[in-house]
Amino acid sequence: MNDKISLAHGDGGELAHRLIQDVFVKAFGHNEQAKFDSALLVLHSNRIAVTTDSFTINPLFYPGGDIGKLAIAGTVNDLAVSGATPKYLTAGFIIEEGFSMSDLKKIVDSMAGEAKKAGVSIVTGDTKVVERGNADGIFINTTGIGLIDDEMSLDPNKMQVGDSIIIGGTIGDHGVAILSARGELGIQTNVKSDCSILNHMIDDVLRTVKSVRIMRDPTRGGLATTLVEICDDFNVTMELYETALPIRQEVEGVCDLLGYEAFYLANEGKVIFIVGQEEEEKVLSILRQHEIGKEASVIGKVVGKDKGRLYLKTPLGTTRRLDRLSGILLPRIC
Amino acid sequence: MQEILKETSNPQLSLKLLEQVKLLAADYIKKYGRRPAFMEVCGSHTMALARTGIKKALLEHVRLISGPGCPVCVTDQKSIDAMIQLSEGDNQIICTFGDMIRVPGSKHSLMKVKTEGKDVRVVYSPLDAVEIAKKYPDKEVIFLGIGFETTIPVLVVALKMAEELGIRNFSMWFSTKLVEPILRSLLESGEVELDGFLLPGHVSVVIGKDSYQYLVNEYKMPGVIAGFESVEILSSIYKLIKLQLDNDINIINDYRSMVTDQGNPVALALMDKYLEPVDEAWREIGVIKNSGLDLKKEYDYLNAKVRFPVEVREPRKTKCRCGEIIRGLISPEECSLFAKACTPLHPVGPCMVSGEGTCAAHYQYMRED
Numbered sequence: 001m002n003d004k005i006s007l008a009h010g011d012g013g014e015l016a017h018r019l020i021q022d023v024f025v026k027a028f029g030h031n032e033q034a035k036f037d038s039a040l041l042v043l044h045s046n047r048i049a050v051t052t053d054s055f056t057i058n059p060l061f062y063p064g065g066d067i068g069k070l071a072i073a074g075t076v077n078d079l080a081v082s083g084a085t086p087k088y089l090t091a092g093f094i095i096e097e098g099f100s101m102s103d104l105k106k107i108v109d110s111m112a113g114e115a116k117k118a119g120v121s122i123v124t125g126d127t128k129v130v131e132r133g134n135a136d137g138i139f140i141n142t143t144g145i146g147l148i149d150d151e152m153s154l155d156p157n158k159m160q161v162g163d164s165i166i167i168g169g170t171i172g173d174h175g176v177a178i179l180s181a182r183g184e185l186g187i188q189t190n191v192k193s194d195c196s197i198l199n200h201m202i203d204d205v206l207r208t209v210k211s212v213r214i215m216r217d218p219t220r221g222g223l224a225t226t227l228v229e230i231c232d233d234f235n236v237t238m239e240l241y242e243t244a245l246p247i248r249q250e251v252e253g254v255c256d257l258l259g260y261e262a263f264y265l266a267n268e269g270k271v272i273f274i275v276g277q278e279e280e281e282k283v284l285s286i287l288r289q290h291e292i293g294k295e296a297s298v299i300g301k302v303v304g305k306d307k308g309r310l311y312l313k314t315p316l317g318t319t320r321r322l323d324r325l326s327g328i329l330l331p332r333i334c
Numbered sequence: 335m336q337e338i339l340k341e342t343s344n345p346q347l348s349l350k351l352l353e354q355v356k357l358l359a360a361d362y363i364k365k366y367g368r369r370p371a372f373m374e375v376c377g378s379h380t381m382a383l384a385r386t387g388i389k390k391a392l393l394e395h396v397r398l399i400s401g402p403g404c405p406v407c408v409t410d411q412k413s414i415d416a417m418i419q420l421s422e423g424d425n426q427i428i429c430t431f432g433d434m435i436r437v438p439g440s441k442h443s444l445m446k447v448k449t450e451g452k453d454v455r456v457v458y459s460p461l462d463a464v465e466i467a468k469k470y471p472d473k474e475v476i477f478l479g480i481g482f483e484t485t486i487p488v489l490v491v492a493l494k495m496a497e498e499l500g501i502r503n504f505s506m507w508f509s510t511k512l513v514e515p516i517l518r519s520l521l522e523s524g525e526v527e528l529d530g531f532l533l534p535g536h537v538s539v540v541i542g543k544d545s546y547q548y549l550v551n552e553y554k555m556p557g558v559i560a561g562f563e564s565v566e567i568l569s570s571i572y573k574l575i576k577l578q579l580d581n582d583i584n585i586i587n588d589y590r591s592m593v594t595d596q597g598n599p600v601a602l603a604l605m606d607k608y609l610e611p612v613d614e615a616w617r618e619i620g621v622i623k624n625s626g627l628d629l630k631k632e633y634d635y636l637n638a639k640v641r642f643p644v645e646v647r648e649p650r651k652t653k654c655r656c657g658e659i660i661r662g663l664i665s666p667e668e669c670s671l672f673a674k675a676c677t678p679l680h681p682v683g684p685c686m687v688s689g690e691g692t693c694a695a696h697y698q699y700m701r702e703d
Contacts, residue, residue: 320698
């Protein structure tokens with residue numbers, strides 16, 4: 001086999017067949033299903049969740065993950081925070097001519113490993129190769145199907161004043177890890193991306209906690225943007241406590257240097273729970289039993305059911321309204 | 335070091351200090367019948383005062399007025415238009431700090447020029463622009479050099495690097511500003527009533543504490559050089575009130591971990607080697623004599639203004655009141671465009687888009703509704 005992807009790998013002929021057999025089928029292990037034009041699935045549920053996401057991250061490999069791991073975790077997490085049990089994924093690849101075969105294998109193996117951890121099967125896929133210069137190495141799309149239990153009790157309309165806002169751990173790790181891995185900012189950190197599947201941890205919470213109103217994973221736009229969306233969509237007003245936000249010291253350092261705020265930086269392995277205050281301790285103790293939930297914290301409260309605003313309480317006791325992240329994150333100039 | 339840094343933003347310490355400032359301000363109000371009024375002259379202070387909540391927490395106690403400290407905001411509209419027009423040329427790469435990219439010009443912004451296909455790049459240091467020039471010897475690489483004394487030494491280091499490496503396709507468009515001339519101009523105009531200056535920590539690292547003596551000698555105006563964390567800023571505000579209460583008109587260096595009496599002699603010497611004072615136009619203030627620095631004649635080959643001259647028309651007036659805001663005459667909320675027609679996504683003036691702008695600070699950190 002060539003050690004670089006050529007246009008012929010995407011032409012549907014012999015090389016394409018070999019690529020599918022030797023790389024994808026070998027890693028994802030769906031030999032039988034690969035014989036049809038579609039994956040044929042049997043689903044035992046009245047309600048199904050479907051989500052799709054495309055991944056174009058640069059760099060492809062970064063401390064704490066790679067585009068493959070991200071492509072699985074991103075879609076699995078979108079299903080999990082919707083209250084669904086992730087079951088099946090599809091994977092579409094757009095690869096740039098000349099892409100290294102060994103990098104492709106690394107990415108595909110990483111996907112297979114993460115899918116196994118999440119308990120999902122990758123049942124169908126597609127590969128296209130585009131001319132050099134028409135893509136940045138590799139883009140991946142994954143679509144996920146999950147089953148929703150009849151008993152699933154998430155109901156954002158039940159959010160009420162006093163409900164607690166809980167975050168699964170430190171914020172901004174992914175954003176800082178990627179900024180630093182790009183090497184454009186002249187900063188080096190030891191921060192690793194938090195990229196991780198969340199479905200098992202979420203499942204543990206949902207099995208015993210009945211008052212979870214809504215869950216979200218705060219990816220692009222960060223914690224603040226995600227919460228503003230919830231406030232906006234369901235007309236609730238929330239207050240975050242600046243001093244309660246779990247932020248790594250290195251992340252805080254980068255924010256200070258570049259003028260960023262950690263609650264606008266991306267996460268890839270964090271979940272927000274809005275939960276009845278009476279069960280906040282229970283949620284925290286379940287989250288903290290998981291390695292990825294060790295630093296779970298209560299970070300705020302639902303304080304109103306009218307205006308749909310998000311406020312931040314500063315250490316000096318003043319409040320400040322938070323909006324969605326606007327535009328690109330730009331560094332200050334002096 | 336980390337521990338010291340942690341202490342300067344310690345929430346309990348900040349809260350205690352805040353109470354002390356309020357008590358002292360009460361003494362001042364009792365004595366003079368009004369709040370003490372201080373101006374911060376640094377965009378980073380404007381941001382920090384708003385972000386930490388200090389400005390809001392002290393609203394009833396101390397009048398904190400934002401001054402002309404945001405380099406992009408004080409840049410004359412005609413200069414902004416010239417830089418945008420410059421970027422529309424061919425066979426060139428324009429490099430800029432991020433703050434400039436969305437600043438509205440009379441016609442459009444650098445962002446628009448970039449979207450239309452011109453090569454406009456955001457760099458984090460002018461040295462990166464020199465590297466780009468090295469990498470693309472067939473292109474002219476032009477850096478838009480905007481900034482106060484904090485930034486100017488970094489610009490000069492890039493010039494030095496280009497000179498030493500013999501790079502001939504690199505040049506810089508200077509639009510730099512100096513702190514002293516604008517403070518003098520503000521004080522002489524008498525437009526704002528002030529009781530003291532919260533002096534810029536970063537600029538002072540370069541120019542030193544002694545450079546502010548004219549404030550005391552000629553204008554009887556006290557000043558405190560401040561750091562940027564909540565504890566540091568509150569401490570400096572406390573000291574400013576104290577100076578006024580004790581009638582002790584003086585300059586205090588309250589950022590001694592970074593600022594010396596003489597400033598940074600290496601940086602100052604480098605600036606002196608390449609640059610000379612020039613008259614600069616300030617947004618809606620006009621030309622102030624010797625208020626900026628530009629390249630000396632012998633460095634014309636590094637001077638984008640000489641190598642790529644552009645002609646721009648007089649900009650049209652808009653309803654934007656940035657000019658009054660940077661002079662401390664009004665606060666952003668008094669502008670009819672603020673948070674309505676003018677937002678960070680659709681800025682009408684630079685104060686709303688720059689990371690150091692007063693309108694941006696008020697929009698991001700001080701709105702409740």
